[in-house]
Amino acid sequence: VSQKIQIQEAIKTQGEVVRKLKSEKASKEQIDEEVAKLLELKAKLGGDDGKHQFVLKTAKGTxxxxxxxxxxxxxxxxxxxxxxxxxxxxxxxxxxxxxxxxxxxxxxxxxxxxxxxxxxxxxxxxxxxxxxxxxxxxxxxxxxxxxxxxxxxxxxxxxxxxxxxxxxxxxxxxxxxxxxxxxxxxxxxxxxxxxxxxxxxxxxxDFRIKVNDRRILDGMFAACGVPDDKFRTICSTVDKLDKMSWEDVKNEMVNEKGLSEQAADLIGEFVSMQGGRDLAERLLQNPRLSQNKLACSGLSDVKLLFSYLELFQVTDKVVFDLSLARGLDYYTGLIYEAVLTQAGLSGDTLNGAEDSVSVGSVAGGGRYDGLVGMFDPKGRKVxxxxxxxxxxxxxxxxxxxxxxxxxKVRTTEVQVLVASAQKNLLEERLKLVTDLWKAGIKAEVMYKKNPKLLSQLQHCEESGIPLVAILGEQELKDGVVKLRVVATREEVDFSRADLIREIRRRTSEA
Amino acid sequence: VSQKIQIQEAIKTQGEVVRKLKSEKASKEQIDEEVAKLLELKAKLGGDDGKHQFVLKTAKGTxxxxxxxxxxxxxxxxxxxxxxxxxxxxxxxxxxxxxxxxxxxxxxxxxxxxxxxxxxxxxxxxxxxxxxxxxxxxxxxxxxxxxxxxxxxxxxxxxxxxxxxxxxxxxxxxxxxxxxxxxxxxxxxxxxxxxxxxxxxxxxxDFRIKVNDRRILDGMFAACGVPDDKFRTICSTVDKLDKMSWEDVKNEMVNEKGLSEQAADLIGEFVSMQGGRDLAERLLQNPRLSQNKLACSGLSDVKLLFSYLELFQVTDKVVFDLSLARGLDYYTGLIYEAVLTQAGLSGDTLNGAEDSVSVGSVAGGGRYDGLVGMFDPKGRKVxxxxxxxxxxxxxxxxxxxxxxxxxKVRTTEVQVLVASAQKNLLEERLKLVTDLWKAGIKAEVMYKKNPKLLSQLQHCEESGIPLVAILGEQELKDGVVKLRVVATREEVDFSRADLIREIRRRTSEA
The missing domain is CATH 3.30.930.10 (Bira Bifunctional Protein; Domain 2)
Known part of the structure; x- marks a missing residue:
């Protein structure tokens, strides 16, 4: 029972959060998110009560x-x-x-x-x-x-x-x-x-593609005095540099992961470095890194990479950035990550001003030479x-x-609505739309026996359908179909054979 | 331990099944299926042993x-x-x-x-x-x-x-x-x-589309004396008529589901009926069915449906079939199912001769007027x-x-391979392929510094790439690219500007 009361309290609080956001005219997404939490709480209560309280929502986070x-x-x-x-x-x-x-x-x-x-x-x-x-x-x-x-x-x-x-x-x-x-x-x-x-x-x-290499990171860790068994865990901490300040990262390394302050400070110097091919060349001369074989092969590869990137004409966006780590275990060589840098469209609008620094990563990857071998019975690498x-x-x-x-974003590709101007023309509409489908034209009829012409035209306006093929008693008598252009209201009669040609002509232009 | 021995026995037996199938040159699918079972058994054993025996497979049934x-x-x-x-x-x-x-x-x-x-x-x-x-x-x-x-x-x-x-x-x-x-x-x-x-x-x-209506089924059940609370379960038994003989279906109804033999026999008469609009009309006169309101509205709708199907020109494939039931609970009106009827491609080849009768259903559906209402808090129906x-x-x-x-089924759409005739031309290849990509042409280079021309041409043969743009020292000197047509071995030199036009021309023809 006490749990039930707790949930009821939580529902009350959450209800207030939602009301507050609504009164503040918060964004739809923000309100939806809090409403979802409220519904979840209510669902818990429903379940405990034993009575069926239906929750109409998608699973959390979907x-x-x-x-x-x-x-x-x-x-x-x-x-x-x-x-x-x-x-x-x-x-x-x-x-x-x-x-x-x-x-x-x-x-x-x-x-x-x-x-x-x-x-x-x-x-x-x-x-x-x-x-x-x-x-x-x-x-x-x-x-x-x-x-x-x-x-x-x-x-x-x-x-x-x-x-x-x-x-x-x-x-x-x-x-x-x-x-x-x-x-x-x-x-x-x-x-x-x-x-x-x-x-x-x-x-x-605008965007930047940061590149680094696991071998450079590992070499750097070794050169800075990180014990071998701490490489992976220190690497995941470095990976947080895009979300946390250097102070917080250093704090995690030293106080949570037990790294020496000296090693952390050495790492700090390296991870602030950014550049291009030139930086790779400079680091190949660095007294600490040049001692480390792994680091050297990583740096030579980054240098070679940049020469190919020049031929591919993409160096304007690529930055060699020693702070890039990427969390996943399976990377063995080059790693990269693309981030959007234009605050206008990404940071500010999406995240709210408070964290507009953390502009999201939109692509990432790297080299993983050992992963396939983990699955192969004989360990053969690919x-x-x-x-x-x-x-x-x-x-x-x-x-x-x-x-x-x-x-306006159109959600269908319908080219023509087959409509009727008078009652009792459903059969004629169905026959005509069958001809149009057979000719590969995207066409619709309204699923009513006697829809009003106005409501048929309204449907075209709403769905962005450009043409209406109108059947009326007069048209049937004359053996023609009236083709109406929704945008201009222009109307011309066509024989059935010409109608298909005309619809194709008008919609391939559009 | 006894469980372990059981599994080892099962592995032995299953191993024999696989060997037998292989010696009989059974189909790849059949062998794969039995091998999968074997691997699963081995995995069980591995798990019990505590040692890691890696199973390289997708989940069962995927x-x-x-x-x-x-x-x-x-x-x-x-x-x-x-x-x-x-x-x-x-x-x-x-x-x-x-x-x-x-x-x-x-x-x-x-x-x-x-x-x-x-x-x-x-x-x-x-x-x-x-x-x-x-x-x-x-x-x-x-x-x-x-x-x-x-x-x-x-x-x-x-x-x-x-x-x-x-x-x-x-x-x-x-x-x-x-x-x-x-x-x-x-x-x-x-x-x-x-x-x-x-x-x-x-x-x-060739195919058939069977149609029926839940209201006709329910009306028929009522008319045949099936108690109300048995409608759903009898309906799922009728649904098995495409896989089981009438005798077996009747047996399930009478002995498992407790239906009277008399009711089962009456159902048996109805579910053997097939036809078109005419059958709907005849059943509307049937002394048993015509007493039942539900059945009548279903039959009238089937009649109306066939009049529209005639306008849509599809009656050649549609059969009104009273044995069609479909298992799912949510259908409320019309139901249908499409089956392939050509034994040559479906039954025989896919299922093996022993069950070539059960030619698979490839599409199905129906009307479900109550389902949305089950989700709406106020029960509003759609x-x-x-x-x-x-x-x-x-x-x-x-x-x-x-x-x-x-x-041959092609798995890529590559139009041209950028190849080199001599060594040390990687940079030139990368520059040219960059130009082609920029022009929207689907192009590849081989990821080797110095690939042999022959292996580059072989790659084209294997992947169905129709064109090769060949760079050699002479071509570079002359400021041209040699375009080779893989199929005919014809080779012509083009300037870079003409090359793109020529590739477009040749691949839009194809």
């Missing part, structure tokens, strides 16, 4: 896409897929769940965010956390040693969702990967070229490099752009 | 799609989506999991096949079982009273998988639904028109009718057709 959002999503996917195909990629698909053990030990500290399926007898399963591990499993299982593939699908993370910042528990990833034993940095450079092309084409505003676009954030930005634009 | 299968899948989806768009549908998407209670009570006896997620704190979730219930939840949640939408996505059922028959635990559904209060049978007829168009366009061989394509079976057939066809 959302439906309405037709308008789908129209935008289709546009984004078309751009992304066109780029992947331009670069010669094939595509594959894998199941939404994997054997639990397939995912075990691949994600480091993030493994706790994996969704497991209930044990209903049979195998233990988990929802995929990314598309990279299933890809590696696919390569090992089918003994594929080289492929260039893309994969667009949803992945699942039990993370703290923040709808207003475009962070969900179910979200799309668009991945492009190159597997195979090739000469250094050529596939890696193509991945960065792809990031550059897609972010430019989507016109999301070197891989790839990039993943976090497309939800991109959708959110595109939606905002669509909202602020004057053009 | 599969990866390789690039060739994806190319075919893309073709099928394009046909399906083009038809949905031609009929003016919008599209939506919903999360892969729903609150568990959203799915509860919607699927009758099949509810046991729902996948649940593990309770990791928070809401209880289940994977979606179809796209219809999430659609109804979406309508109620957003208070939408009319929409015509399609949704293509994967659904999940813990059914007994049979890969050889194209039955999976994760599979695609392609749904088209019309929601709204409209005049009788007009949207219903359009759904059948869509089935007719898609199955015709995919050229899967009448709906829709159809769902079971696309995996269609893929399987298309794959077989592709296998037996002479044309």
């Amino acid at each position: 959302r439906d896409y309405n037709p308008k959002q789908m129209a935008i999503r289709e546009k984004v996917f078309n751009t992304v897929v066109a780029c992947f195909k331009r670069h010669g990629a094939e595509t594959i698909d894998t199941p939404v769940f994997e054997l639990k053990e397939t995912l075990t030990g691949k994600y480091g500290e993030d493994s706790k965010l994996i969704y497991d399926l209930k044990d209903q007898g049979g195998e233990l399963l988990s929802l995929r956390y990314d598309l990279t591990v299933p890809f590696a499993r696919y390569l090992a299982m089918n003994k594929i040693t080289n492929i260039k593939r893309y994969h667009i699908a949803k992945v699942y993370r039990r993370d703290n969702p923040s709808m207003t910042r475009g962070r969900y528990r179910e979200f799309y990833q668009c991945d492009f990967d190159i597997a195979g034993q090739y000469d250094a940095m050529i596939p890696d450079a193509e991945c960065l070229k792809i990031v550059h092309e897609i972010l430019s084409e989507l016109e999301l505003g 070197p891989c490099v790839g990039v993943s676009f976090g497309i939800e954030r991109i959708f959110t930005i595109m939606e905002q752009k669509a909202e602020s634009s004057a053009d | 599969r990866d799609y390789n690039p060739k299968q994806m190319a075919i899948r893309e073709k099928v989806f394009n046909t399906v989506v083009a038809c949905f768009k031609r009929h003016g549908a919008e599209t939506i998407d919903t999360p892969v999991f729903e609150l568990k209670e959203t799915l509860t009570g919607k699927y009758g006896e099949d509810s046991k096949l729902i996948y649940d997620l593990k309770d990791q704190g928070g809401e209880l979730l289940s994977l979606r079982y179809d796209l219809t219930v999430p659609f109804a939840r979406y309508l109620a949640m957003n208070k939408i009273t009319n929409i015509k939408r399609y949704h293509i996505a994967k659904v999940y059922r813990r059914d007994n998988p049979s890969m050889t028959r194209g039955r999976y635990r994760e599979f695609y559904q392609c749904d088209f639904d019309i929601a709204g209060q409209y005049d009788a049978m007009i949207p219903d007829a359009e759904c059948l028109k869509i089935v007719h168009e898609i199955l015709s366009e995919l050229e899967l061989g 009448p709906c009718v829709g159809v769902s394509f079971g696309i995996e079976r269609i893929f399987t057939i298309m794959e077989q057709k592709a296998e037996s066809s002479a044309d």
